[in-house]
Amino acid sequence: MSKLLDYNPFKAAKLKGKPLVLDGALGSYLQQKGFITDSIVWTTMINQTDPQAVIRLHQEYLKAGAEIITTNTFRTNPASLEHSGISDNLKLVEDAVGLVKQSVKRKKVFIAGSNPPAEDCYQKERTISYAKLELNHCKHIDLLVDSGVNFILNETQSHFDELHIICEYCSKNEIPHVISLYVDESLRILSGESLEAVLKFLNTQYLLALGFNCISPNILNKILRSIKLPDIWGFYLNCGGGKLTDRVIQCSVQPVEYIENVKKAMPYKPSFIGSCCGSNPEHTKKLREFIDGKASS
Secondary structure, three states: OOOOOOOOHHHHHHHHOOOEEEOOOOHHHHHHOOOOOEOOOEOOOHHHHOHHHHHHHHHHHHHHOOOEEEOOOOOOOHHHHHHHOOOOHHHHHHHHHHHHHHHHOOOOOEEEEEEOOOOOOOOOOOOOOHHHHHHHHHHHHHHHHHHOOOEEEEEEEOOHHHHHHHHHHHHHOOOOEEEEEOOOOOOEOOOOOEHHHHHHHHOOOOOOEEEEEOOOHHHHHHHHHHOOOOOOEEEEEOOEOOOOOOOOOOEOOOHHHHHHHHHHHHHHOOOEEEEOOOOOHHHHHHHHHHHOOOOOO
């Protein structure tokens, strides 16, 4: 069993001046390989129907140079499974984490337990009660921890009530965690609060790192120009085309172009960098080469 981190690798990366490399997209990469994704539970059931495909995907990212591998648990959370009529989320989480463990074997990498928003990523309106919202996150985080992840990656988070629940629960139970935010063009989360207000709250919390994911390069540039970020932060940007709510996500930001966007962020000293929807191991490979100083000029 993996154990929870007892130190902050993102802080160590900051001190070294060399950001950790997070893996890339899981769901959209499986789509690129011909798998059909579910409208509610996304790629959850592929862990069951074709576990070897998920293992191969994780191994491709490892071979490309990823130092952090994310579990395929973006929709194994109780609220999503209940909505889809599935009850056994203990096995689904255990199996997903197990596939990462089979992939990494003895390699020195970190296992990030993906904990998504309780409802759809881009949904503004809340349709479940606060009690269900709280149960959703507490139970999913517990399942990830008990299954052996190193830390919780709370990703694409964009509602203030969820941020409060996650931070309070992880703090109370001494669970190392990253909060990765989704913000819109106006630099607000979907529940309406400004990024400044969100950061003011998060600055009082004990995070491993702050992140931004599934945002465009333009939004990241806007953040970097106008917002004072905490010392330990990172990002993984959307590489897809079309609308965020499209069922099938195509790659529209090629690896070389992605690195150009990464270069613009480097003066702000990120502690980790990955890639989000639409990306694939080639993005990770180019990122690894760039960070290691092997990228061609």
